[in-house]
Amino acid sequence: MVRCSIGPLSRLASPRTQTRRIKSSGYRAEFPSFTLPSLTMLVSIFNSSITPTFTLAGFRALLPYLPLITVATTVASTLFFTAFFFIVAALKSRSDHSHIPRDLPFVGKDDKEWFSALRANWRGWFQSISLYVQGYQKYSKNGKIFVVPTWTRAPQILLPPSMATWLSMQPEHILSAKDRTFDSGEFFVLFQSDLRLRDFPVQFKYTVGHPHILNNDMVELLIKRELTKTVGTLNEEIIEEIIKSTDDLYGGSETAGEWRERYVFDSLARAVGRVVSRVFVGAELCSNMEYVNAGTNFSKMVSISSYILHLFPEFLKPAVSILVTLPSKYYARICMKHLEPLIEQRIKDMRAKDADPTYPWEEPNDYVSWMVRESFKRTSATDTSVYNLAYRIVMLNFAAIVTTTIACANTVLDVWSAPDAEEIVEELREEIMSVLSETNGVWTKAAVNKMHRLDSTIRESSRVSGIGGTSLARQVRATDGVTLPNGFVVPHNATIGVSMDGIHFDPENYPDPKKFDAFRFYRERMEGGKRNVDLGTTSSKYLLFSHGIHSCPGRFFAINDIKLMMGHLLLNYEIAPRPRREPNISLGDIAIVPESATMQIRRRVKA
Numbered sequence: 178m179v180r181c182s183i184g185p186l187s188r189l190a191s192p193r194t195q196t197r198r199i200k201s202s203g204y205r206a207e208f209p210s211f212t213l214p215s216l217t218m219l220v221s222i223f224n225s226s227i228t229p230t231f232t233l234a235g236f237r238a239l240l241p242y243l244p245l246i247t248v249a250t251t252v253a254s255t256l257f258f259t260a261f262f263f264i265v266a267a268l269k270s271r272s273d274h275s276h277i278p279r280d281l282p283f284v285g286k287d288d289k290e291w292f293s294a295l296r297a298n299w300r301g302w303f304q305s306i307s308l309y310v311q312g313y314q315k316y317s318k319n320g321k322i323f324v325v326p327t328w329t330r331a332p333q334i335l336l337p338p339s340m341a342t343w344l345s346m347q348p349e350h351i352l353s354a355k356d357r358t359f360d361s362g363e364f365f366v367l368f369q370s371d372l373r374l375r376d377f378p379v380q381f382k383y384t385v386g387h388p389h390i391l392n393n394d395m396v397e398l399l400i401k402r403e404l405t406k407t408v409g410t411l412n413e414e415i416i417e418e419i420i421k422s423t424d425d426l427y428g429g430s431e432t433a434g435e436w437r438e439r440y441v442f443d444s445l446a447r448a449v450g451r452v453v454s455r456v457f458v459g460a461e462l463c464s465n466m467e468y469v470n471a472g473t474n475f476s477k478m479v480s481i482s483s484y485i486l487h488l489f490p491e492f493l494k495p496a497v498s499i500l501v502t503l504p505s506k507y508y509a510r511i512c513m514k515h516l517e518p519l520i521e522q523r524i525k526d527m528r529a530k531d532a533d534p535t536y537p538w539e540e541p542n543d544y545v546s547w548m549v550r551e552s553f554k555r556t557s558a559t560d561t562s563v564y565n566l567a568y569r570i571v572m573l574n575f576a577a578i579v580t581t582t583i584a585c586a587n588t589v590l591d592v593w594s595a596p597d598a599e600e601i602v603e604e605l606r607e608e609i610m611s612v613l614s615e616t617n618g619v620w621t622k623a624a625v626n627k628m629h630r631l632d633s634t635i636r637e638s639s640r641v642s643g644i645g646g647t648s649l650a651r652q653v654r655a656t657d658g659v660t661l662p663n664g665f666v667v668p669h670n671a672t673i674g675v676s677m678d679g680i681h682f683d684p685e686n687y688p689d690p691k692k693f694d695a696f697r698f699y700r701e702r703m704e705g706g707k708r709n710v711d712l713g714t715t716s717s718k719y720l721l722f723s724h725g726i727h728s729c730p731g732r733f734f735a736i737n738d739i740k741l742m743m744g745h746l747l748l749n750y751e752i753a754p755r756p757r758r759e760p761n762i763s764l765g766d767i768a769i770v771p772e773s774a775t776m777q778i779r780r781r782v783k784a
């Protein structure tokens with residue numbers, strides 16, 4: 178036995194000796210009949226359990242066939258995986274489509290085609306935005322319902338805009354906004370006549386887990402009760418953070434006049450992440466870029482892994498998700514590494530201060546403090562454990578950072594790629610300087626509210642470049658289905674909504690709808706009698722933040738941040754006009770900012 182195991186090792190010493198010894202060992206003579214290389218390999222693997230000498234000998238015999246083996250195994254495995262994925266995708270698509278009422282028109286699907294459901298889903302992946310707009314023109318405009326395929330969310334039943342207000346007011350127990358996002362349930366849905374589990378966009382069940390954290394009311398409550406109340410009052414801190422981050426990213430005053438090239442989305446994500454974190458976690462942690470970048474990357478990775486998971490039927494997701502969600506879990510862990518000690522310390526300090534008012538510590542006015550105070554009023558472990566509190570901040574970042582960055586990035590790309598970029602920028606600068614001259618340069622809440630041209634520019638950018646897809650997306654929770662205002666009954670668990678781009682690009686709502694007209698809303702405000710309409714105003718015709726009972730509760734905070742960020746960039750930086758506006762990328766049923774888009778930016782030389 179000893180000789181056998183040493184033998185092969187000693188033969189590795191020199192290739193030339195190896196060849197000679199192979200021949201002299203009579204290996205070929207020993208296994209002459211195994212002409213099929215793969216069979217030889219199998220046998221040699223089998224042999225290896227008996228005697229390692231044969232293993233190496235078998236391997237050597239294979240050497241001349243290696244190129245052939247490589248080609249054969251590559252072709253075989255490619256064929257196998259292609260067939261496997263095709264079957265899986267075809268099954269998933271059929272299952273996705275089987276729950277849609279047959280009498281509804283389906284845009285992007287032709288029943289006469291082979292694998293019509295699969296093909297429709299494929300179109301829904303890459304062309305969904307144009308399918309939404311087509312269906313809107315053909316059906317919604319005529320007051321009809323239609324269905325559009327999406328790979329990522331199963332087919333969507335889209336209602337005409339006349340039903341948008343009705344839809345936005347439906348209570349949660351009839352039409353649920355939450356079921357679509359925070360779903361949790363059994364795995365083997367492919368075999369159930371149940372749309373519910375296949376239809377949640379970010380697949381929190383797999384990408385995040387923690388249903389007890391996600392379904393908790395605390396985040397939303399604190400946004401509505403505390404965060405919105407403080408909007409405007411923390412502007413000094415926010416501006417301070419904007420200055421620090423933009424100095425780092427785009428250059429401080431000492432670099433005035435020097436052009437830099439920066440990725441629009443990535444650089445703004447860093448700045449926004451830091452600014453948002455100042456209000457969420459305080460001055461110290463917000464400048465820790467490991468934490469800030471992990472928060473942004475977590476949000477991105479949750480979305481990306483959810484897209485990948487949507488390629489698989491439900492029964493495969495538990496297995497696939499183990500691998501696919503590794504990056505988001507990695508970034509969540511980095512965030513938690515910083516958040517847990519911060520929250521533990523905050524709890525200690527708060528308790529000490531409550532017990533003894535002379536305790537030398539001042540309670541920071543940030544989200545962590547509001548959350549810990551709220552947790553003191555509660556008793557369940559779900560509401561009070563440090564882990565859960567910390568994870569809620571991770572989820573708050575998910576709601577806040579990427580969404581706010583998208584709005585900033587779209588505004589930069591739309592303004593500086595517009596043919597009249599210089600005039601727009603000039604008018605915006607004039608407005609900002611004129612308003613700030615009344616407040617000695619302080620960004621008060623009242624001052625920010627007076628910047629109507631800036632407000633109009635961001636609102637218009639989000640209209641033409643917004644996320645697209647389905648707005649007011651709701652899942653039918655009522656077990657008997659829901660009866661629409663026109664009498665049609667949508668079955669239990671189907672998903673309904675309205676076409677956001679259809680509405681935002683409808684010439685009846687917005688003349689010359691495809692044009693980025695920065696001051697469109699400003700003119701409407703000044704001349705069209707819409708004095709109270711601003712970026713935070715939702716309606717059935719403006720759906721950036723949705724509308725009705727589930728409209729985004731964080732929007733006032735987001736809007737304030739975006740205005741401060743854009744205002745600071747406009748006043749202190751020059752961005753070179755861009756030759757073209759790279760189109761947003763249609764993926765699934767949303768459009769995302771092209772991450773490769775760059776800008777030339779330099780600090781302005783002040784007179």
Ligand code: HEM
Nearest residue numbers: 354576577580581584649721722723727728729730731735
């Ligand atoms: C430009 C930035 C933002 C955009 C475009 C945006 C957009 C939206 C949209 C479209 C919804 C879905 C509403 C529905 O289901 O009908 C939503 C929900 C939500 N957003 Fe935002 N959001 C932004 C920023 C924020 C920020 C900064 C926060 C937190 C501070 C936040 C917290 C939330 C929460 C908690 C919900 C769930 C509300 C519910 O289900 O009732 N969002 N947001």
